[in-house]
Amino acid sequence: MSVALEPVGITNLPNQRYKIVSNEGATLNIMLAGESGLGKTTFINTLFQTQLKAHITDSQRFQKPTAKTVQIDIIRAELEEKTFVLNLNIIDTPGFGDNINNRNTWQTIVDFIDEQHQSSLKQETQPNRANKHDLRVHAVLYFIRPTGHTLKPLDIEAMKKIGSRANLIPVIAKADTLTPAEMLEFKKKIRDIIEYQDIRIYSPPIEIDDQAASEHAKQLIESMPFAIIGSEDNVINASGEKVLGRNYPWGVVEVENDLHCDFRKLRSLLLRTNMLDLILSTQELHYETFRTLKMSSTKEKKKSVDGSDDDVAALVDDDDDADKIDERIVNNPKYIEEEKKIKRYFAEQLKAEDERFKQWRSNIQTEKNRLNQDLGNLQKELKQLEEQVKSLKEKKGYK
Numbered sequence: 310m311s312v313a314l315e316p317v318g319i320t321n322l323p324n325q326r327y328k329i330v331s332n333e334g335a336t337l338n339i340m341l342a343g344e345s346g347l348g349k350t351t352f353i354n355t356l357f358q359t360q361l362k363a364h365i366t367d368s369q370r371f372q373k374p375t376a377k378t379v380q381i382d383i384i385r386a387e388l389e390e391k392t393f394v395l396n397l398n399i400i401d402t403p404g405f406g407d408n409i410n411n412r413n414t415w416q417t418i419v420d421f422i423d424e425q426h427q428s429s430l431k432q433e434t435q436p437n438r439a440n441k442h443d444l445r446v447h448a449v450l451y452f453i454r455p456t457g458h459t460l461k462p463l464d465i466e467a468m469k470k471i472g473s474r475a476n477l478i479p480v481i482a483k484a485d486t487l488t489p490a491e492m493l494e495f496k497k498k499i500r501d502i503i504e505y506q507d508i509r510i511y512s513p514p515i516e517i518d519d520q521a522a523s524e525h526a527k528q529l530i531e532s533m534p535f536a537i538i539g540s541e542d543n544v545i546n547a548s549g550e551k552v553l554g555r556n557y558p559w560g561v562v563e564v565e566n567d568l569h570c571d572f573r574k575l576r577s578l579l580l581r582t583n584m585l586d587l588i589l590s591t592q593e594l595h596y597e598t599f600r601t602l603k604m605s606s607t608k609e610k611k612k613s614v615d616g617s618d619d620d621v622a623a624l625v626d627d628d629d630d631a632d633k634i635d636e637r638i639v640n641n642p643k644y645i646e647e648e649k650k651i652k653r654y655f656a657e658q659l660k661a662e663d664e665r666f667k668q669w670r671s672n673i674q675t676e677k678n679r680l681n682q683d684l685g686n687l688q689k690e691l692k693q694l695e696e697q698v699k700s701l702k703e704k705k706g707y708k
Contacts, residue, residue, distance in 0.1 A: 334394035337584060338444055340475070341399065342418055342467065343452025344406040347482035351539035353399055355553065355564060356576060361386050361399060379404045379417035398444060406463055415467035422446050422474045426599040445596060446475045447587045448511070448579060452482045453534065457495050460502050472509035475595055476587050478578070479503070479510060484536035484570045485555065485562045492536050499534050513583045529578050535571040540564050
């Protein structure tokens with residue numbers, strides 16, 4: 310008679326891992342990029358069903374001077390759902406695309422992404438790595454203005470630079486400003502540009518062994534770029550239900566209606582089905598690519614100095630600041646522009662000083678000529694006086 314053997318118990322490992330993740334929680338870093346007025350604040354508040362960022366009123370927006378450079382604004386929040394805690398970091402980029410001359414405005418965004426990779430690399434080489442501060446960007450939501458025509462050159466260049474460093478997710482803002490037919494045509498144009506320009510965007514993985522997950526991933530891919538509508542107000546739809554949406558004279562636009570926009574699909578991609586993949590792809594793809602390039606360049610520097618490639622990791626900290634300064638000066642167009650402005654300023658100052666010196670020299674020469682003329686006149690007068698004295702002596706009989 311055979312005795313049933315008790316299972317070894319290795320199948321409990323996923324349960325243990327689940328407990329660890331549940332206790333530790335997770336960190337999600339989302340960057341918002343795009344022009345002002347595209348509803349980024351409304352969208353992020355709608356996405357997490359809470360007011361993470363206060364709105365700027367029209368009067369505040371118009372009174373505030375336009376920023377000359379792109380700024381980085383980080384909003385930190387701790388969200389809890391069914392005892393699971395999510396440490397959320399929303400990285401906003403106010404000032405992007407708001408100026409008349411938007412040349413190289415993407416550089417601040419690219420620098421921030423690279424700096425976070427560099428910070429993680431530096432923290433890995435420290436003796437104590439218990440309290441690592443991780444702000445590596447897991448997803449960049451790039452908001453596109455719903456013109457219905459094409460992408461701007463700024464959008465193309467910025468998406469190229471960002472897509473090579475982070476998970477880029479293009480988003481068409483304010484989808485209710487276009488008809489369904491116009492939106493489909495606009496999406497097709499954007500997809501064609503993305504393919505032609507070889508812009509790298511995030512694509513959710515397709516799981517072959519899970520038919521339902523595979524179909525869902527295909528739907529997400531087909532929906533890109535996501536057309537979204539944001540609203541923090543509840544309205545009554547045609548069925549008498551209270552939903553998130555916007556009221557118009559011609560009807561109600563529902564945020565969570567797939568026939569109206571792709572909000573639910575984007576939320577699923579970010580939070581429900583692909584959050585882990587966004588985090589892992591940032592670590593395993595983008596960060597590892599940065600790390601490999603950085604370590605290789607450091608290794609080459611070490612070889613060029615003493616012919617050795619030992620202890621490369623120790624050089625990361627030593628060369629970190631110098632490399633950052635060199636890269637900013639050599640490669641950063643913002644600093645190049647600043648350098649040109651400084652050179653122009655000094656050239657103008659030098660020209661002004663030169664003009665002032667020429668004028669001073671001219672004044673001196675004029676004064677010299679005047680004094681010489683006065684001296685000549687005095688000499689003439691003296692000579693005349695001497696002749697008059699001589700003439701008077703002769704008349705008086707003085708010798």
